[in-house]
Amino acid sequence: MMSTALLFTILNLLGTFVFGLSGAMVAIRRHFDIFGILVLAVATGVAGGILRDVLLGAVPPEVLTTVWPMAVACLAGICAFFFKPLIDRFTRPVMLLDAIGLGVFAVAGCRKAMILGLEPAGAILLGVITAIGGGILRDMMAAEVPRVLHEEVYALAAFVGAAAYVGLIWLGVAEIAAASIAVVLAVGLRLASVRFGWSLPRATKG
C-alpha cells in the first residue's frame, strides 16, 4: 500500500505543475518572453511551499534541496508556452487540477506544520498560506489584485480543507484517511462554488 509520504509527494508535484501552469498562462497573456514565463511558472508553483518552510524554520526549503518541484514547474511553463491554445480549450480540466492543487497544498502545509509542532490554529493558517501564497505572488507580480481575494470561495476552500484535516486527526482518524477526506472536501467545495456560482457576502459599499 502506498505510504502517506509518497502520496503527498506525488500530489504536491501535481499541485506544483498546475500552479506553474496558471502562472505561465498569466505570463503569456501579459506577453512575457519564454524566460519570464518560466520565472512566473516557478514562482507560482513553489512560492507557497517556500513560504511554508520559511515560516516553519525548515530552511533551506524543500524546493531548494530537491530538484523536482522546480523541474515540474519549469515543465509546466514549457507546456504552456507550446500548447497555450490547447490548454485554453480545456478550462474545465485545468480548473479541476487547480482545485486539486489548492486542496493538496492546504492539507500538506497543515500536515507539515503539525509534524513540526504547531498548534491547530497556526497549522490551519499555515495550510491556507501554502495553498494561496503562490497565486497571490503570481497576481502581484502581474500587477493585478490577487484573484484569491475576490474569487468565489477560493481561500475559504483551502481553510475548510486544512481545518477538516486538523479536526479529523484530532478525532483519531488515520492520517491517510484524514488527508484524503480533507482534500476531497476542499476540492468539492471549490468545484461546487464554481458550478453553482456560490459566492460569499460582500459589505455594502456605504
Added chain:
Amino acid sequence: MMSTALLFTILNLLGTFVFGLSGAMVAIRRHFDIFGILVLAVATGVAGGILRDVLLGAVPPEVLTTVWPMAVACLAGICAFFFKPLIDRFTRPVMLLDAIGLGVFAVAGCRKAMILGLEPAGAILLGVITAIGGGILRDMMAAEVPRVLHEEVYALAAFVGAAAYVGLIWLGVAEIAAASIAVVLAVGLRLASVRFGWSLPRATKG
C-alpha cells in the same frame, strides 16, 4: 505595576486590530467578499510581525504559535464588514489608532531585535520593517502603490520612534520609560504631520 512585556502584548494586539481594520477597509472598498476581507485584515495585521520574526530567525513566528493576533485581526475584519459606514464617520479616531499601531510596532520590533542581539542600526531597520510591512503588503495586494511610500511622514515616524527607543536605552533610561517616550514621539510626529500638513521634500522631476 504593569510589566513591560504585558504592556507590549496589549499594545501589540491593539496595533494588530487597527492595522487589521485598515486592511479590511481597503478590501471593502475593492468589493472583496467576506473571506477576502478577513484575509486582507489578517495579512495587514500580522505581516509586519511575521516579517520581523522571520528576519530574526524566531520561527515559527509568534503569530503562528499564539492564537490572539489572528483572532484580533479577524475580529477587526468582522467589525469593518458590519460597521463600515460607522467607521467611515470616525476617520479621526481610526487615524489616531493607526498612528498608535505604527508607533507601537516600530518600538516593539526594535525592542525584540535588541533582545535577540542585533546592533542598533539593524534593530532600527527591523522596527521600521515591522511597522510598515503590514501596510505595504495591504496596498501591494490591492495593486496600489504603498501609501507609506508617499504619505506625509509615515515611515519617518516609525524610524524616529525606533531610533528614539535605541537612543534612550543607550542613555540608560529604563525600558518601560524609553518605550513610552518613543511611542509618544512617533505617534506625535505622525499626528502633527497630518494636522499641519507637513510633508518631506520631493525631488524635482527633472
Added chain:
Amino acid sequence: MMSTALLFTILNLLGTFVFGLSGAMVAIRRHFDIFGILVLAVATGVAGGILRDVLLGAVPPEVLTTVWPMAVACLAGICAFFFKPLIDRFTRPVMLLDAIGLGVFAVAGCRKAMILGLEPAGAILLGVITAIGGGILRDMMAAEVPRVLHEEVYALAAFVGAAAYVGLIWLGVAEIAAASIAVVLAVGLRLASVRFGWSLPRATKG
C-alpha cells in the same frame, strides 16, 4: 593579492549601490518624498540579499548585522535625490553598473548557497533570486509589472552567471577565477542583449 571574500564584499556593495540607485529613480519618477525614496532605495538594494539569507537560514541576514549595505543604499537614494538630472544623462554607465550588480549578486548568491551546502540546482535558483529579488520588489512596490519578467535577457543573464559559476567550480577552477569568469559572462550577456536588441521568444497569444 585581494582575497575572494574581500572582492565579493566590495562588488556586493557596488551592486547594492546601483540597485539602490535604480529604486530611487523609480521612486522619484513616482513623485515620492525623500523618505519614500530612501525606503525604495534600501528595499531594492538589500531585498535580494535578505531573501537569500532567509532562504538559507542565515538569519539575522547580513544586511541587518552590518551597517554598510544599508548605508550604501541610503547614499544611493540621496545621490539620486540631488543628482537626478545628471544621472538621467548617464543612462549608459548606469546600465553598465546595473548589469554588474546583476552578475555579482547572481554569483555571490550562488556561492553563499554552495558554501552553506546546497546542491547545484538549488544554488543556481538562489543566485537568480538574489539577483532579481530586489528589482522585483522595487517594481511591485511601484505597482508595476516587474521589468525583469519582460525585459531583454535579464533573468536569463543571472541564470547563466550562476550556472557558469557552479559549472566552473565543478570543473575544479579556482574560486576567484570561476567567480570572475561567471560575472563577466552574465554582464557580457546582459550588455550584448541590450546592445543588439536580443530578445527571447514569446508565445503566440492564441
